[in-house]
Structure formats: C-alpha cells, structure tokens
Amino acid sequence: MAEALATQILAILFCLSAAAAVARTKFYSVNSQDSTSVSFLNANDGICKSVVEPKGYACQEHTVTTKDGYILSIQRVPSGLSGQAADKPPVLLQHGLIVDGVTWLMNLPEQSLALILADNGYDVWIANSRGTRFSRGHTSVKPTESVYWDWTWDELLAYDLSATFQLVHDQTGQNLHYVGHSLGTLIALAAFSQQKLLNMLRSAALLSPIAYLNHLSSPFARGIIDLFLAEDLYWLGLHEFTPRGGQAVKKLLEDFCSKPGINCSDIVTPITGPNCCLNSSWTNEFFHYEPRSTATKNLIHLAQMARTGTIAMYDYGNENDNMDHYGQPTPPVYNMASIPNDLPLFLSYGGKDYLSDVKDVQVLLENLKDHDGDKLVVQYIDEYAHADFVLGVNANRIVFDPLMAFFKIN
Numbered sequence: 001m002a003e004a005l006a007t008q009i010l011a012i013l014f015c016l017s018a019a020a021a022v023a024r025t026k027f028y029s030v031n032s033q034d035s036t037s038v039s040f041l042n043a044n045d046g047i048c049k050s051v052v053e054p055k056g057y058a059c060q061e062h063t064v065t066t067k068d069g070y071i072l073s074i075q076r077v078p079s080g081l082s083g084q085a086a087d088k089p090p091v092l093l094q095h096g097l098i099v100d101g102v103t104w105l106m107n108l109p110e111q112s113l114a115l116i117l118a119d120n121g122y123d124v125w126i127a128n129s130r131g132t133r134f135s136r137g138h139t140s141v142k143p144t145e146s147v148y149w150d151w152t153w154d155e156l157l158a159y160d161l162s163a164t165f166q167l168v169h170d171q172t173g174q175n176l177h178y179v180g181h182s183l184g185t186l187i188a189l190a191a192f193s194q195q196k197l198l199n200m201l202r203s204a205a206l207l208s209p210i211a212y213l214n215h216l217s218s219p220f221a222r223g224i225i226d227l228f229l230a231e232d233l234y235w236l237g238l239h240e241f242t243p244r245g246g247q248a249v250k251k252l253l254e255d256f257c258s259k260p261g262i263n264c265s266d267i268v269t270p271i272t273g274p275n276c277c278l279n280s281s282w283t284n285e286f287f288h289y290e291p292r293s294t295a296t297k298n299l300i301h302l303a304q305m306a307r308t309g310t311i312a313m314y315d316y317g318n319e320n321d322n323m324d325h326y327g328q329p330t331p332p333v334y335n336m337a338s339i340p341n342d343l344p345l346f347l348s349y350g351g352k353d354y355l356s357d358v359k360d361v362q363v364l365l366e367n368l369k370d371h372d373g374d375k376l377v378v379q380y381i382d383e384y385a386h387a388d389f390v391l392g393v394n395a396n397r398i399v400f401d402p403l404m405a406f407f408k409i410n
C-alpha cells in the first residue's frame with residue numbers, strides 16, 4: 001500500500017519543487033542524467049565564477065554562519081556591466097522553495113532581475129538558503145546526517161533570513177530593499193509580522209506571494225497533500241527531499257509516470273499554473289538536470305498550512321510535543337495583521353498562479369487592509385503563473401520596471 005501512495009506523493013512534491021518553472025520535464029532517468037549531463041554549473045565553482053562573471057559582471061562570494069550553525073553563501077554584484085560602482089542602496093534577493101540564487105541570473109542579462117538591478121545602480125546581494133547547492137556547510141553536522149535536515153521555514157526566517165540581512169547591513173552600512181519570490185515572501189512576511197528585521201529594511205517586494213495556502217487551485221495537489229499528511233512520519237524518515245534522490249526516488253517516479261492518465265511531460269502546469277513566458281530553449285534542461293533539495297519537514301509544514309488555512313509554526317502533531325517546543329499545546333500563529341502599516345510593500349501576483357492563488361492573496365490583502373494607502377503597491381498580472389515572476393522573458397518590463405520605480409520612492 002505504502003508504495004503506491006509514496007509514489008504519488010513523491011511525484012507531487014517533486015512537482016512543487018520543479019514547479020518553480022518548467023513547462024515540460026522528465027522526472028526520472030537518474031542514470032541517463034548522469035551520462036548525458038548538461039552542466040549549467042560546475043559544482044565546485046561558486047555562483048559568481050560559473051554564472052555571473054561569464055556574463056561580464058563583477059561578483060564577490062561571501063559566507064555567513066547562522067546562529068544554529070549553517071554556513072550560507074551569498075553573492076554580491078557590486079556594479080553594473082559598465083563597471084560603475086553602485087550608487088543606490090543594497091537589494092537582497094531571496095529565492096523560493098528548492099531553487100537557489102541562480103534563478104535570478106539564468107535569463108539573458110537584460111531579463112534577469114539581479115543584473116538589471118546592478119545595471120540600474122543597485123548593490124545586489126543574492127541569498128542561498130540552507131540545504132541548497134551552495135549553502136550545504138555547517139559548523140558541526142553534514143547534509144548526510146538527518147539532524148542537518150531538521151528544519152522548516154520557521155528556521156529559514158529565524159536564522160537564515162536574519163543572518164543574511166545582518167551580513168548585508170554590516171557590509172554596506174545601509175538598510176536594504178528586499179525582493180522575495182514564493183517561499184521567499186512567506187518567510188519575510190512572517191518575520192515582519194513579528195517586528196523582526198524592520199530596523200535593517202527600507203522596503204520589500206513580494207513576487208508571487210505565498211502566505212495563506214488554503215485555496216491551492218489544483219485539486220491534484222490538494223489530494224496528494226492530504227495523503228502526504230496522513231503519512232508524515234514515514235516521509236520524515238527521508239530527511240532530505242531531493243528529486244535526484246537515487247534509485248528509490250527513480251523507481252517511485254517511474255511507477256507514477258506510467259500510470260494511466262498521468263503524463264509526466266506536462267505535470268507541472270496542473271500544479272503551478274500555466275507559465276506564459278518562460279524561455280523553453282533552456283528552462284526544460286535546467287530544471288531537469290540541476291540538483292536541488294529541501295528538508296522533508298519543510299514540505300510537511302507547508303502541507304499543514306494548505307490543510308489548515310492558517311499561518312502557524314510547525315505542528316508537532318500532539319499537545320505534549322508542541323508544549324515541549326513552544327510552551328503551548330498548539331503552534332504559535334504568525335499574525336499578518338501585525339505587519340507595521342507604514343512598511344513599504346510591493347506585492348505582485350498572477351491570475352494563472354496555482355500556488356499563489358488569487359483567493360489566498362485576497363485573504364492576505366484583507367489582513368493588510370489597514371496598511372497606509374501610499375505604502376502598499378499591489379500589481380495583478382492576469383497571464384502570469386508562478387515562475388513567470390522570476391523567469392518570464394517579459395518580466396523586466398511587466399514586473400521589474402514597476403518594482404524599481406517603487407524602490408526609487410522608498
């Protein structure tokens with residue numbers, strides 16, 4: 001029984017991860033990947049050397065150690081293509097679930113937010129969350145140990161986000177603008193709701209915001225999330241969730257993809273929504289071959305939110321364990337209405353986005369109804385789905401130009 005169930009769950013989770021961007025992809029063939037591997041990045045080189053410098057931009061590699069020991073890499077693009085040093089404030093870019101900082105750089109330079117910002121005089125900093133390719137270090141444990149993966153987005157905001165904010169603030173002596181996509185919006189909103197990081201922040205731009213997950217549009221996703229929650233102890237045993245997780249994952253995905261009615265060539269659209277504007281000449285390959293992962297516990301936390309419709313800390317599933325962790329029988333709630341009304345916010349969401357559903361964004365906006373009118377800019381893009389906000393070939397004109405206009409006045 002567990003196998004059929006496991007098969008479906010893995011596939012859906014993989015979709016949520018690949019979600020990030022593919023129109024078509026293959027989900028299995030771990031072996032053929034290894035023999036025909038298209039290498040976008042040399043794993044030993046950092047993001048600067050493999051992605052930024054080849055495009056002609058200066059780039060610095062930085063690291064910061066979180067209070068709980070994770071060693072994160074951050075890239076700084078301190079000047080535009082012309083070489084002229086930034087004369088505008090720092091901007092921190094925070095990627096979403098299971099992708100990493102490279103997503104801000106993969107399109108042509110005039111389409112990639114990190115490089116557009118640098119060319120417009122901003123001092124650009126690119127974050128990479130724990131567990132992603134270039135942030136796998138730790139002061140005492142290794143990614144091969146289960147304890148390394150004992151975290152959810154609660155820790156991403158409590159430790160990773162505060163460490164990266166502090167690094168940028170210390171290095172530049174300035175408060176920063178923030179840009180988050182997908183999970184990068186949730187952790188920021190949750191931190192701001194607790195009055196955290198505000199002393200280092202100028203403004204925040206939230207692309208394809210994820211906060212409430214009650215209306216995930218895909219019935220397919222919802223069905224599997226329910227199954228996943230029913231078996232959460234089994235999945236927690238896997239610790240690190242990676243689509244390239246070896247023979248077990250390969251077998252499960254093959255089984256899933258061979259089911260009647262399941263077409264793994266286009267399984268992402270039903271999950272993320274139909275992305276209108278990706279560059280298919282490289283996105284398929286990129287999202288198929290690049291290794292990426294997150295903590296299984298993090299995915300369970302997100303599934304809990306989809307079930308309950310609330311934004312709360314991770315639920316240990318019983319009153320005793322919650323008491324041990326939180327001193328109360330239920331997990332503490334993040335109250336979005338506590339975000340300061342005068343914090344400049346730019347929020348951009350799409351009509352075709354199944355992960356950041358229009359109805360859930362409306363609930364978030366309802367929470368922000370007392371926000372100062374001139375501090376909240378809301379943009380709705382009818383044709384955009386989840387990945388278009390970062391990788392759309394026309395996002396420069398549609399999203400990034402208004403975003404920079406917003407930064408300019410804040």
Ligand SMILES: *[C@@H]1O[C@H](CO)[C@@H](O)[C@H](O)[C@H]1NC(C)=O
Binds near residue numbers: 263
């Ligand atoms: C699966 O979807 C792809 C892309 O939409 C299509 O080209 C292919 O023919 C489909 N395969 C099957 C078996 O339906």
Ligand SMILES: *[C@@H]1O[C@H](CO)[C@@H](O)[C@H](O)[C@H]1NC(C)=O
Binds near residue numbers: 108279281282393
């Ligand atoms: C798509 O990407 C390729 C490879 O980087 C590039 O040559 C092409 O111009 C891009 N197309 C668009 C529409 O941006």
